[in-house]
Amino acid sequence: MTGAVWEPAGAVEETLLGAAVADDRQLFFQVLASSDLYLPQLSGASGPQRFVTLHAIGQVFLPVFTSVRGLAARFGHAVDGYTVTNFAELRRKWPDPDWRLAINPGTPIGAYLSVDALVQAALGELQVPTLGELAETAERDELLDAELRQRHADASYPDSPDDPAALRAAVEAGDVYGYLDRLLDANVLIPTARPADPAEILADDEFPWLPGPDATVEVFTSVEALARRHPAGTPPVVEVALAFALAMWPEGHGIAVDPDSEASFRLPADQVLALLAFEGLDGSADGGS
Known part of the structure; x- marks a missing residue:
């Protein structure tokens, strides 16, 4: 990523940003479920398509983007192209049941979840936590664990x-x-x-x-x-x-x-x-x- 301030590229990302600011998570995922998605391809890839993946918090994520500009800002140095797809096709051809989606990673309109969770979120059946909320939860869990370990050490x-x-x-x-x-x-x-x-x-x-x-x-x-x-x-x-x-x-x-x-x-x-x-x-x- 460059040091430039992130800005939405096009109407889809403007709508996503507005939904994120308003904390309208159902609308956010409805837009994702019905929009074109851009799947990066590895530089120099030959033969069958090879997926670009991200590894974090013990999970494998398949990154997709809602604009070519967002894809280029994140992976422009490593890819030589992209595939235009959509959520329905991604879900139908999902490569590994243990993988998760990383949508617009590293941006204010990023989301990290399973393909099935995206469907539930778009239907309003699931409230997907934001990355910030996940980080806050992880921090609270670490503090609680440290406290419980100290209580265990002090107990007689x-x-x-x-x-x-x-x-x-x-x-x-x-x-x-x-x-x-x-x-x-x-x-x-x-x-x-x-x-x-x-x-x-x-x-x-x-x-x-x-x-x-x-x-x-x-x-x-x-x-x-x-x-x-x-x-x-x-x-x-x-x-x-x-x-x-x-x-x-x-x-x-x-x-x-x-x-x-x-x-x-x-x-x-x-x-x-x-x-x-x-x-x-x-x-x-x-x-x-």
Whole structure:
């Protein structure tokens, strides 16, 4: 890119800039979905077309532009031509499902998203964040992670990692990493609809899960926590490693750990399996201390 101030080239880019200034994201993506797009070609390319790609934030992006001038400003030193296309054709011939679009990269009318997301955004079904919003979110995530790591470093725990007091200590310290480390290493008590053997959990259709009215399965890290939740009498329970139970978790059900206690923890159905992918600060899949 040169040091010149960016200006829109033509009516399409003027409309895009106006939509961006007004934060009318649906109009912005409707214009992109219905306009000509310019796909750069590599200098010296021979034989089958070779795509120019950009690599950022762990993703591969295919850059396209809404004007030849914008394309030349970004890639004029590296390309010897371009192909005129449109979004419908791009989507139909998309080269790799893992790639994403970089539309007008490096300009005030830039957008970075998947081809399917562009359709949703044009229909008003998806609010696509701006690059600035993504950067702000990433910065907040980094600051939060640094804070949680410091809380983990400052926390003090019982000598035995199996001590139930360790979970309470993690909650009191606000140590998310320490809490999940210990929770995923723990055996838990799971109330059931009838007496059952832990091995039955392997039979998805036969294990007597006992979800509540909100399709949430309760699990308990101690007999005391179970008794507090069911003071009138405890239901049948099985004792099983939480990590094992998560691997066989019933589809469409959330999880509530030690409800009605100071160390309670709850996740909706669409986030339960993410617990299995949790990596502790030592990089292990199930945490560890």
